[in-house]
Amino acid sequence: MSAxxxxxxxxxxxxxxxxxxxxxxxxxxxxxxxxxxxxxVAASRExxxxxxxxxxxxxxxxxxxHLAEIDAEVRTAVQHExxxxxxxxxxxxxxxxxxxxxxDGTVIVVCGxxxxxxxxxxQRLAAAHDADGNAVTVLxxxxxxxxxxxxxxxxxxxxxxxxxxxxxxxxxAQRAIREINSGVFAFDxxxxxxxxxxxxxxxxxxxxxxxxxxxxxxxAGHRVGACVAGDHREIVGINNRVQLAEARRLLNERLxxxxxxxxxxxxxxxxxxxxxxxxxxxxxxxxxxxxxxGATHLATDAEVGPDSRLxxxxxxxxxxxxxxxxxxxxxxxxxxxxxxxxLRPGTRLGAKAKAGTYVEMKNAxxxxxxxxxxxxxxxxxTIGEQTNIGAASVFVNYDGVNKHHTxxxxxxxxxxxxxLVAPVTIGDGAYTAAGxxxxxxxxxxxxxxxRGQQRNIEGWVARKRPGSAAARAAEAARREDEGQP
Numbered sequence: 001m002s003a004x005x006x007x008x009x010x011x012x013x014x015x016x017x018x019x020x021x022x023x024x025x026x027x028x029x030x031x032x033x034x035x036x037x038x039x040x041v042a043a044s045r046e047x048x049x050x051x052x053x054x055x056x057x058x059x060x061x062x063x064x065x066h067l068a069e070i071d072a073e074v075r076t077a078v079q080h081e082x083x084x085x086x087x088x089x090x091x092x093x094x095x096x097x098x099x100x101x102x103x104d105g106t107v108i109v110v111c112g113x114x115x116x117x118x119x120x121x122x123q124r125l126a127a128a129h130d131a132d133g134n135a136v137t138v139l140x141x142x143x144x145x146x147x148x149x150x151x152x153x154x155x156x157x158x159x160x161x162x163x164x165x166x167x168x169x170x171x172x173a174q175r176a177i178r179e180i181n182s183g184v185f186a187f188d189x190x191x192x193x194x195x196x197x198x199x200x201x202x203x204x205x206x207x208x209x210x211x212x213x214x215x216x217x218x219x220a221g222h223r224v225g226a227c228v229a230g231d232h233r234e235i236v237g238i239n240n241r242v243q244l245a246e247a248r249r250l251l252n253e254r255l256x257x258x259x260x261x262x263x264x265x266x267x268x269x270x271x272x273x274x275x276x277x278x279x280x281x282x283x284x285x286x287x288x289x290x291x292x293x294g295a296t297h298l299a300t301d302a303e304v305g306p307d308s309r310l311x312x313x314x315x316x317x318x319x320x321x322x323x324x325x326x327x328x329x330x331x332x333x334x335x336x337x338x339x340x341x342x343l344r345p346g347t348r349l350g351a352k353a354k355a356g357t358y359v360e361m362k363n364a365x366x367x368x369x370x371x372x373x374x375x376x377x378x379x380x381x382t383i384g385e386q387t388n389i390g391a392a393s394v395f396v397n398y399d400g401v402n403k404h405h406t407x408x409x410x411x412x413x414x415x416x417x418x419x420l421v422a423p424v425t426i427g428d429g430a431y432t433a434a435g436x437x438x439x440x441x442x443x444x445x446x447x448x449x450x451r452g453q454q455r456n457i458e459g460w461v462a463r464k465r466p467g468s469a470a471a472r473a474a475e476a477a478r479r480e481d482e483g484q485p
Contacts, residue, residue, distance in 0.1 A: 114182075280298050
């Protein structure tokens with residue numbers, strides 16, 4: 001076990017977040033592919049804590065269900081009434097003690113609305129706490145403008161924290177301090193438990209403040225220290241949609257920088273958005289206006305964009321994807337997709353395959369080298385290798401009740417404006433004529449023609465549209481053919 005591995009991490013996520021003005025609980029608002037609390041849980045997991053407890057309150061059923069989805073090992077503790085941060089931590093510790101857990105070591109307390117906080121910073125906090133032998137260590141930050149924040153007041157000689165002074169209570173000298181309290185702490189577990197029992201509620205809010213623990217421990221002769229975060233933006237909490245958008249931008253910049261330093265070319269970071277779960281291989285290329293979401297992966301030499309949105313999609317080596325929306329798709333090596341293409345879940349494009357302009361695919365497996373160049377819908381289908389699907393083709397897969405499958409073999413050529421009415425099979429090497437409605441299986445090597453005979457009705461325009469521009473043009477053409485002036 002790591003020397004700095006905490007006994008527990010307690011995440012405070014019970015608040016309502018009224019300033020979000022949303023039916024969605026604040027900690028469930030998302031940025032870059034995770035909820036606010038999801039980001040905090042992921043960072044906390046990097047510490048490998050023995051126990052991870054999230055204190056829930058407002059909309060606790062919804063928040064607890066979300067936590068169970070993202071991390072099955074997370075414990076939840078309920079704060080039925082929001083009686084302050086100290087009370088919330090006490091609820092978290094009681095959840096552990098009621099389960100027979102005897103905490104020995106460090107307890108890290110973090111806020112559930114700080115999505116930019118990294119596991120690396122939490123590890124530095126835990127290491128500093130152990131190295132300095134503190135009873136409590138505050139994660140602090142030096143900010144350009146400390147207005148409104150609690151100031152960290154230190155002893156000149158030792159650097160120990162003597163107080164956290166709120167802005168409204170600070171002197172002019174204290175307000176000049178730029179080091180602020182983040183609300184993230186490392187505690188000695190036993191000392192924290194004892195001190196929480198001594199926290200009073202004789203304050204303007206009638207609540208148990210976690211920050212009061214620092215004074216209690218210091219008065220008892222214990223050392224209170226602080227660890228300064230490397231980037232003050234990590235400690236930013238989210239209270240409204242403006243702050244949510246700003247945090248999303250900051251996290252996106254961090255993710256793009258990581259991608260570029262690993263060998264990815266991002267042409268315009270200002271218009272490129274990615275989730276934390278997106279992965280890349282070196283020499284992938286991302287053009288402007290692109291969103292890469294979910295479990296999307298770009299292989300080496302893959303080229304995506306401009307103006308594309310890929311969700312849970314794999315792009316193979318050397319594939320080119322432009323002006324495309326794709327969800328749950330697999331795009332093979334050196335395949336070509338776009339422009340203006342929609343790949344829905346279950347689409348599997350083989351190597352060197354093509355899904356071209358104004359093509360929509362769903363639950364379709366497309367073989368190597370097969371092309372669906374333009375203006376077509378391919379749904380619930382399997383197509384073999386080196387086949388060409390004519391323009392304006394529709395795979396008619398739905399009978400109003402059930403979906404049906406179409407199978408087309410390898411080296412086939414289907415004509416333009418085909419309706420392929422499933423269930424139907426077209427064998428290897430078969431052709432279909434343009435304008436056909438294919439309702440029966442086509443044997444290998446056959447030509448299927450399924451269209452009415454053309455019939456020309458002479459003089460129809462002159463009789464039915466006399467005096468029209470079409471009638472005058474037809475009459476002029478007749479005279480020219482007959483050599484008349």
